[in-house]
Amino acid sequence: MNMRQRLARIEGLPIIVVFLVLVACFIAASPEVFLHLPIYYSFLTTVPPVLVLGLGLTFVIAAGEIDLSFPSVIAFSGYVLAMLYKDHGLIWPAVGLAIAAGALIGLVNGLIVAYVGVPSIITTLATQFFWGGITTVISGGLSYSLREVDETSMWTVFVGKIGDFPMQALWAIGLAVVLWFIMNRHRFGEHVLFIGDNANVAAVVGVNVARERVKLFTLMGTLAGFAAVLLTLENRNFFNTQGQGYLLIALASVFIGGTSIFGGQASIVGSFFGAFIISMIEAGLTATGIQGFWVRAVVGLVFLAAVIFHLIMEQPQRRARLVQMFKLRARPGS
């Protein structure tokens, strides 16, 4: 095997290069910040919820589906955690039930998609509004301040620090490793890829498509519930719109990472670095002092550019057609 083949075998290499280039740009722009560790610890504190969501979405998108309901899972599960801790003094049961709430929402999504046959984009759009609304109603629109939560064992375990290294980053990295193996080496991951590739083929070769779809959405809900735990504990606060900022960047991290919007192909490594890339871009833009809505506009643009880039790379015939189109346009003028 020569060097080139060996490099080609490294999953997500282009995206790792993009990530390193981006870090280099940041160092060049402001060496006094980016040549020191604290900024990286700060990223490792804020990126994990995005990362955990991105990992789940990688499975969903690889299966040719979409989940838009996770921002409301982050709100609802966060509420469950905050309410059980603050009003009932529960600690570990609160964590368990918050994650279980996410799993339940995912399970319901999955049942509707797999057995009722409603397309996932419609199902999860509706359940996003439903659970978002429910959260606002039962929380009374109030936020919960969880100031003393950092004295609990759950806080130490999920978002505490080892030296300066944040625990949530360990959890996210651990999950990424486990989910890489599930995607690439486990029966379930293979079934997800075949369903995304062609659901009819998957059924014909003996994949129980409906059951795997239910598992898929349940996994996504569970991970969103976990992301909610990390986020709520880190913030020491719950507010009922806490998931809203995540819709765009979590999806963007998956598409930047190169998972196919057509399904059937996924890159966990890509989503991992994609989460850091989009979060760094967001943080970098915010640091330049431009206004918040500009940040969103740029993130939206990066999202779209990444999708278009991978679309063109993935489909040579589309690339050829695009080139052809420009040639035809150019000719009359020349």
Added chain:
Amino acid sequence: MGERTYQHMVRMERIRMAYGNVVALNDVSLTVGRDEIVGLIGDNGAGKSTLIKIMTGVVRPTGGDLYIRDERIDLSHYSVRRAHDWRIETVYQEKSLGEKQPLWRNFFVGRQITTRLGFIDVKKQKAITNDVLRNQIGFRGAGISADSPVQKLSGGERQGIAIGRAMYFDADLVVLDEPTVALAIKEVQKVLDFVRSIKERGRACVYIEHNLAHVHELADKLVILDRGEVVGTFKKGEMSLGELTRFLLDLQKEKAGGVA
């Protein structure tokens, strides 16, 4: 599995399939002998595909009985996996391979070699796939390996893979759904040779084909479906190719007459 002592590989009795008010199959009965090649003929919409999907566990009929190796099957528990357990393998036209997936996944999907926790033994699956590619299908030096994705293969190569997979899993019944559609002539010949080899190994085959010359030459028995019903069953030699063609044309006329 030992000796194949059964009389019929598959026996279907009064199989009925309705999608709402639309009746796709109406009391269809048919048998497939232990080493018999059964040719299924019929127009588009005659119900051929539905029939084999029931036989192979992809869809569940609304009524009727299914016997495999003379044993009555509980249809409510019948599935593709159960069909695999009974050594029934299907080669669907263009529809049995995942385009973007490498061959080693396509070979084993649905019955992966796994640990107890469900993790796939990738090394073993790749080794077996490469072995079958080289020694059974004969893809020598064609630049095709276990890591090649299906989308890089030609139509004939894809059929070769699907058929090779059926051979590897030692099928007692191979169901072929229009395996020669969209193939070059040389590749068609390869597929027909394979169908013959199934019988030579003493195995059964159900073969859906539009090309009457092919199916007439190969099949031990021809079953003709029309609008969800069996309208004719002929043994090899009972009908010449010309007579068969005329029979089918008459069916067409009848249908046209019925509409007018």
